[in-house]
Amino acid sequence: MRVAVADYGAGNLRSLCAALSRAGAEPFVATEAGEVREAPLAAVAGVGHLANAAAGLALSGVDEALRDRVQYERPVLGICVGMQLLFEGSDEGGTGLGLLAGRVTRLEAVRVPHMGWNTLVVRNDSALLTGLDGADVYFAHSYAARPADTDVVTAEVEHGGPVVAAVEEGAVAGVQFHPERSGPVGARLLANALAWSRSV
Amino acid sequence: MVKKRVIPCLDVAGGRVVKGVRFEHLRDMGDPVELATRYSELGADELVFLDITATLEDRGPLLDLVDRAAAELLIPFTVGGGVRSVDDGLALLRAGADKVALNRAALEEPDLLSRLADAFGSQAVVCAIDARAGEVVTHAGRNPRGRDAVDWARDAVEHGAGELLVTSIDADGTRDGYDLELTGSIADAVPVPVIASGGAGCARHLAEAYEAGADAALIASIVHERPERLPELKRELAEDGWPIRT
Numbered sequence: 001m002r003v004a005v006a007d008y009g010a011g012n013l014r015s016l017c018a019a020l021s022r023a024g025a026e027p028f029v030a031t032e033a034g035e036v037r038e039a040p041l042a043a044v045a046g047v048g049h050l051a052n053a054a055a056g057l058a059l060s061g062v063d064e065a066l067r068d069r070v071q072y073e074r075p076v077l078g079i080c081v082g083m084q085l086l087f088e089g090s091d092e093g094g095t096g097l098g099l100l101a102g103r104v105t106r107l108e109a110v111r112v113p114h115m116g117w118n119t120l121v122v123r124n125d126s127a128l129l130t131g132l133d134g135a136d137v138y139f140a141h142s143y144a145a146r147p148a149d150t151d152v153v154t155a156e157v158e159h160g161g162p163v164v165a166a167v168e169e170g171a172v173a174g175v176q177f178h179p180e181r182s183g184p185v186g187a188r189l190l191a192n193a194l195a196w197s198r199s200v
Numbered sequence: 201m202v203k204k205r206v207i208p209c210l211d212v213a214g215g216r217v218v219k220g221v222r223f224e225h226l227r228d229m230g231d232p233v234e235l236a237t238r239y240s241e242l243g244a245d246e247l248v249f250l251d252i253t254a255t256l257e258d259r260g261p262l263l264d265l266v267d268r269a270a271a272e273l274l275i276p277f278t279v280g281g282g283v284r285s286v287d288d289g290l291a292l293l294r295a296g297a298d299k300v301a302l303n304r305a306a307l308e309e310p311d312l313l314s315r316l317a318d319a320f321g322s323q324a325v326v327c328a329i330d331a332r333a334g335e336v337v338t339h340a341g342r343n344p345r346g347r348d349a350v351d352w353a354r355d356a357v358e359h360g361a362g363e364l365l366v367t368s369i370d371a372d373g374t375r376d377g378y379d380l381e382l383t384g385s386i387a388d389a390v391p392v393p394v395i396a397s398g399g400a401g402c403a404r405h406l407a408e409a410y411e412a413g414a415d416a417a418l419i420a421s422i423v424h425e426r427p428e429r430l431p432e433l434k435r436e437l438a439e440d441g442w443p444i445r446t
Contacts, residue, residue, distance in 0.1 A: 011293075011320070012270060012293065012294055012295065014267065014270045014271050014296045015270045015271060015273075015296055017271075018270070018271040018272070019274075047320055047321050047323070047324060048318075048319060048320045048321035048324070049318070049321065052319075081321075110391065111391060111392065111393050111415060112391055112392065113322055113323040113362045113363070113392065113393070114202060115202070115323060115362070115363060115393045115415070116202045116205050116245065116246075116393070116415065116416070117202065117203040117205070117245055117445045118201065118202045118203065119201070119203075136203060136445045138275070138276055139202070140276070140298070140299075140323040140324075141321075141323060142321070142322055142323060142362070157202075158201050159201070159202055178276070180274075181273075181274065181275055181276045181298065182274070183240070183274045183275060184274070187274070
């Protein structure tokens with residue numbers, strides 16, 4: 001399956017593309033709205049500030065392409081800052097895609113960034129998370145999504161209180177952790193994501 | 201709850217893993233990505249590649265290594281050693297490093313931390329602090345800098361460092377245990393994760409570092425000698441009740 005990995009000019013997409021290839025997909029780095037709109041699955045990754053990511057996506061029109069996809073129920077997977085982008089905006093600054101209701105706020109914990117391996121607690125049935133309840137995955141972030149509708153939360157982890165680790169609503173899904181850096185468990189997530197995107 | 205991490209550190213020079221005594225008599229230990237993959241399979245939570253090449257005119261081999269590691273590794277990795285400028289740091293992050301570690305350059309110009317954090321986020325910026333008796337040192341310990349390590353740790357975090365790699369330069373290589381006073385006083389002073397480094401000899405030493413407040417412990421010689429020691433260490437720590445990824 002071809003997977004468009006949206007490139008907005010920041011960060012390195014090599015590890016995600018390599019991980020998607022290992023999961024059996026044919027990933028390609030997409031810089032144009034058209035290719036993001038057409039692919040069977042579109043992934044948005046990223047690190048750093050949501051504002052930078054949002055500005056980069058707007059520059060190429062990829063933001064509109066992602067919204068169009070969701071309108072036509074074509075799957076979109078957000079990873080790390082890419083998951084945060086699915087929401088309306090961040091306290092750090094920047095407007096998100098608004099595909100899910102809620103905002104992104106700074107983590108409140110003894111240690112921020114939330115860095116390292118943490119244990120997923122699956123909250124809602126999700127094809128994306130099959131076999132991942134209780135598994136450890138890798139996080140590296142200082143901000144986290146606070147969905148307005150808690151029904152979209154499919155998994156949480158504990159770090160100074162519950163932290164949203166995965167969300168899903170229709171054709172929109174996101175994970176706060178890094179599947180491409182989460183060993184065999186991360187590989188399972190990506191394989192699940194490919195299966196999920198076929199079924200959406 | 202976030203797990204306590206065990207992080208093997210690989211010294212590299214010219215794109216190869218090397219082993220030596222005080223940066224001399226370097227022996228070629230093999231390909232970094234192959235060794236890193238082995239550690240990953242044995243349960244390493246993360247890896248650090250430290251470029252110990254004294255002069256860095258030619259960063260080509262290091263960038264090639266980062267590029268390959270980004271594609272092939274299934275766990276995160278930090279690259280440090282000789283990161284002197286924002287461009288150095290950006291080049292490593294753009295090549296696919298999950299984090300870059302800055303040491304002396306950040307001490308001399310803390311703004312480097314901010315600029316890298318602005319581009320890639322604090323979670324990608326590690327400040328490495330070498331200390332002796334609570335004082336910051338550079339040049340492998342030869343140059344005392346007259347700066348209190350805890351004070352510099354606070355300042356580095358203010359400037360955007362998202363993690364601190366705290367090395368006791370005298371404990372390094374001794375296998376007598378980490379400098380717990382240094383580790384603890386810095387972990388108490390900052391809100392970011394702290395990696396204890398220098399002196400690991402056995403599982404108890406890692407447990408002591410966690411007890412002192414470290415989130416992660418760097419290990420080198422004890423696993424380079426016998427990589428199978430890594431899963432043993434993690435099992436011993438888990439049996440001791442520490443939250444460890446197994």
